[in-house]
Structures are given as C-alpha cells and as structure tokens.
Amino acid sequence: MTDLSEKTSYPSSWKKPPLIKRAWLRYLLWFGAAIYLALAFGTMEVNWGRVAEGIPRGQKFLSAFFPPDFTSRWESILDGILESIWMTVIATVAGIALSVPVGLGAARNLAPLPVYLVCRGIVAISRTFPEIILAIFAVKLFGFGPFAGFLALTIATVGFFAKLLAEDIENMDPVQAEAIRSTGASWLQWINYAVQPQVMPRMIGLSMYRLDINFRESAVVGIVGGGGIGATLLTSFDRYEFDSAAAILIIIIVIVMGLEYLSGYLRKWVQ
Amino acid sequence: MPVLETDKGPVWRRRTTFASLATWFCYLIGVAIVVYCWELISERTIWFFVQDAGTQAADMATRMVPPKWSYMDVLWKPVWDTINIATLGTGIALVFAVPIAFLAAHNTTPHPTVRAAALLIIVSSRSINSLIWALMLVSIIGPGVFAGVIAIALRSIGFCAKLLYESIEEIDTKQVEAITATGAARSQQLSYGIFPQIMPSFAGISVFRWDINIRESTVLGLVGAGGIGIQLDASISTLAWTQVSVILLVILATVLVSEWVSAKIRAAII
Numbered sequence: 001m002t003d004l005s006e007k008t009s010y011p012s013s014w015k016k017p018p019l020i021k022r023a024w025l026r027y028l029l030w031f032g033a034a035i036y037l038a039l040a041f042g043t044m045e046v047n048w049g050r051v052a053e054g055i056p057r058g059q060k061f062l063s064a065f066f067p068p069d070f071t072s073r074w075e076s077i078l079d080g081i082l083e084s085i086w087m088t089v090i091a092t093v094a095g096i097a098l099s100v101p102v103g104l105g106a107a108r109n110l111a112p113l114p115v116y117l118v119c120r121g122i123v124a125i126s127r128t129f130p131e132i133i134l135a136i137f138a139v140k141l142f143g144f145g146p147f148a149g150f151l152a153l154t155i156a157t158v159g160f161f162a163k164l165l166a167e168d169i170e171n172m173d174p175v176q177a178e179a180i181r182s183t184g185a186s187w188l189q190w191i192n193y194a195v196q197p198q199v200m201p202r203m204i205g206l207s208m209y210r211l212d213i214n215f216r217e218s219a220v221v222g223i224v225g226g227g228g229i230g231a232t233l234l235t236s237f238d239r240y241e242f243d244s245a246a247a248i249l250i251i252i253i254v255i256v257m258g259l260e261y262l263s264g265y266l267r268k269w270v271q
Numbered sequence: 272m273p274v275l276e277t278d279k280g281p282v283w284r285r286r287t288t289f290a291s292l293a294t295w296f297c298y299l300i301g302v303a304i305v306v307y308c309w310e311l312i313s314e315r316t317i318w319f320f321v322q323d324a325g326t327q328a329a330d331m332a333t334r335m336v337p338p339k340w341s342y343m344d345v346l347w348k349p350v351w352d353t354i355n356i357a358t359l360g361t362g363i364a365l366v367f368a369v370p371i372a373f374l375a376a377h378n379t380t381p382h383p384t385v386r387a388a389a390l391l392i393i394v395s396s397r398s399i400n401s402l403i404w405a406l407m408l409v410s411i412i413g414p415g416v417f418a419g420v421i422a423i424a425l426r427s428i429g430f431c432a433k434l435l436y437e438s439i440e441e442i443d444t445k446q447v448e449a450i451t452a453t454g455a456a457r458s459q460q461l462s463y464g465i466f467p468q469i470m471p472s473f474a475g476i477s478v479f480r481w482d483i484n485i486r487e488s489t490v491l492g493l494v495g496a497g498g499i500g501i502q503l504d505a506s507i508s509t510l511a512w513t514q515v516s517v518i519l520l521v522i523l524a525t526v527l528v529s530e531w532v533s534a535k536i537r538a539a540i541i
Contacts, residue, residue, distance in 0.1 A: 040355040054412035086308040128526045132490045143320030146312045220400045256398040
C-alpha cells in the first residue's frame, strides 16, 4: 500500500499565488522594468548638488509661504479669482452646449459613419492637447485676456464631455429606445424621451466634475496670458511674494473643496 | 400624480404648477448667472483682436506648413524625457498614494482625525495643477527633468489616492472577516483580505493616471521642468512655427500611442 503513504504527505505550508501566472512573463516584466529604470535614471541627469542646495532653499520657501498673506494683494487676488469663476462658468456652459451635438454625432448607434468619424476626430484632437497648449494658441489668435482662456477651456470641455456622453449613449439600454421608436416618435422625440432620460443623471454629475476641472485649469491658463487667477499667481511667484502665492493656493483649494461638497449634494438631490 | 382639472375632464401633467414654476425659476437664475458672467468677460475683451482672429489664424497656418521634419533629430531626447517624467512620476505617486488611501478609507483608517488629515492631503494635491507644482519646484530644486517628475508625482498622489480609497471602501467585507477569523494579524488582513480585492482597480488607476500624466508632462517644460515643453516654448518664443507644428504632431503621436498602450493594458487586466 504505497499509495496511502504518499497521500499522507500533504504540504504543510501555503504560498500566495503570483499575480502573473506565467513565470517567464513575470521575470521578463521584472527584467524589463529594471532595464527601463536604469536607462531612465541614466538619462535623467539629476544634479544632486543642486537638489541638496535646494533643500534649505525649499525650507526657506516653505517658511516664506507662512503665514499666508491675504491682505496686501487682496484686490488683485479677488479680481483674479472672480475672473476665473466667470471664465469657468461660461466655459463649462458653452462647452457642454457644444458637446451635446458632438457627443450625439460621436455615438455609433445614433450617427451615420461619416458624421461619426468627423465627431470622433473633433473629440480626439481637442482631448489630445492639454488646456495650456490650447490657451497658448487662443492667446496668440484672440489676444490676451479672459476670452482666450474661455475659448481654451471650452474646447477642452468639448473633448472631455462629448467623449463621455458618446460612450454613455453607446452603452444605453436599446430596449427603451426601441419602445419609444415603435410609438412612431420623430428623431427629436426619440432623443428627448428615449436617450436623454437614460444619460441625464450621469451627465449632471459629470458636468459638476467638469466645472471643478475647469476651475482648476483656469488657474493655469493665466500663466500664458489667458486671464484669471493664474496671472496673479505667476506675478506673485515672479515677485517672490510667496505669502501671497500661498493665499491664492489656499483659496483655490477651498473653492475646489466647496465644489466637491456641492457636487455630492447635487448628485444626491438629482437622484 | 399632478392632474389638471378642466371642463373636458382631467389632463395629466408631469409636474404640479408650483413645481413647474420652481423649475422655470431655477432655469431663469441659471441663465441670468451665465449672461452676467458673459457681460463681465466681454467687458475685458478687446474685440478688435477677436475680429482679427481669422486672418491671424490663416497667417499662422501658412507659417506652420510645411513642418520642418529635420527638427525631429533634436526631439528624440525630449520625447524620451517626457515619457520618463510621466512614468517615474506615476510610480513615485503610487508609492505614496497606497498608504494615504488606506488612511483615508473609512473602513481601514485608524482614527477619524487621521482620515481628515489624509483627505486634506488628497484635496490639496488634487486642487493644484501639476504646472503650478512644477513652477514651485523649479524655484526650489532647479529646472530639469527631476522637478518635472516630482511635480507629476505630487499632483498624481491625490488623484490615485482618491480613486483608490473609494475602491477600498467598496470592498466585500466578508472576505476580510474570513481572513480575520483565521486569527490573522492586521497586516495579514491587509495583504490577504483587502489587497487582492483592490488589485484590479489599483492597476486600472495606475494605467489611467499614467495616460493622463503623459499628456500633462508634455507641457511641464513651459515653466522649465523638462520634457518636450521646453522645445515648444523655445520654438514659440522664437516664432519658429515650422518647428512648432512638428512638436505638436509629435505630442499628438505620443498621446495617441500612450492611449493605445493604456487601452491594451486595461483590456488585459480587466
């Protein structure tokens, strides 16, 4: 009875199974990661002397941040923040209004192929370039000021919102859409009663999220002359008034937090 | 259900009179806010420049073609730097984001005050754009790729930690209980009960953020933090528009490739 004696020798310890089951792939990935890291650090040229020099400077920098100075530049801070808020509101509204037709066109189950390709192209191009590059060109074409920032944020909003809207429409329940269509509804009624109710709740949440993103980005487009708080922030960095810069950053953080609470509240209220 | 009583019998309506009035009032307020903001912006716009934009755009377009392809020789190194900034930045961010996420999730946090502190870190890191982080870091540790890596990392910590703590809060508690019932220590509960559950979303989040970071690291050079943005800034300020068009095409290609890679990886994971 040798079989029985073999069966009694169960393993007494257990090992966690690895995430990637194929051993050669696992080792290849580790090896590749090691080579990549070596190459990346090799070409990074970190000037450690400069970094070491920077650490006391960083401490000085941080201590210059405190206490934040809200008062001495309050007028220009307030002006910049308000301009940012106007830009954010207008750009979000205009961007969403524009992205509705683009999003409908970019949904494969609604649009014919040529329209689909054009709309997907618009989405891809406006999503590729970061807001700040759009802002550079808007400033070149339309001159300094909040209008350029508004345009840059609007284009970025179209890319973001139209893509998500199109994906949401593509994932909708086709049964409801068919039911509406079978009542003899026109195309517009079909969109209004079959598609819109299905995508609306998520779109409201997303538009709040985009408002939040646009506000944060509006702090950046000012760096290249697109209006808003970014210009004030850049000026205060250039003048080494880090306490004013700290005040601006704190205001941005507080407003973003406020928006986050507001959007949570709004989403609960809508549902 | 609101019904309007008329001479010809009841008529169904979607809302009561009060509700529909309230809805219209909300719309009115919304429109008023938008119009007011638009007024304020148009006050500060020099409309002459806006009217001029068409000719400006045509002019710029003629200057941008044909792209100066020989400039590509200079661009390979910045593109490599850009990819490194995104990848290393994402890696560093993930190292910090995991503990912060565990401190911020209400089912794993040791104490509510710790949770509040972790949430504050997440919000501050998320609210400040990587370009502003880079602006600060360039004046602390000097211009270069390293400042870019740290800027991307600081910005990504909040993003990754937020998504990660949300997925920690959504885990199945039964599995953790089962592990606890075997007499596992707290660290074993984490590594055998919670980690396997959040692993897919962790991988998804890191790839997603890497994709965003590629996009963001293309512009960090505008404030001196390395990558292809340095060349973009230099070419724009020297009005070398044929070089600008090459750079824009390179950015487009990089972003499309990174999007393709991340889509492939995500499809493989999920």
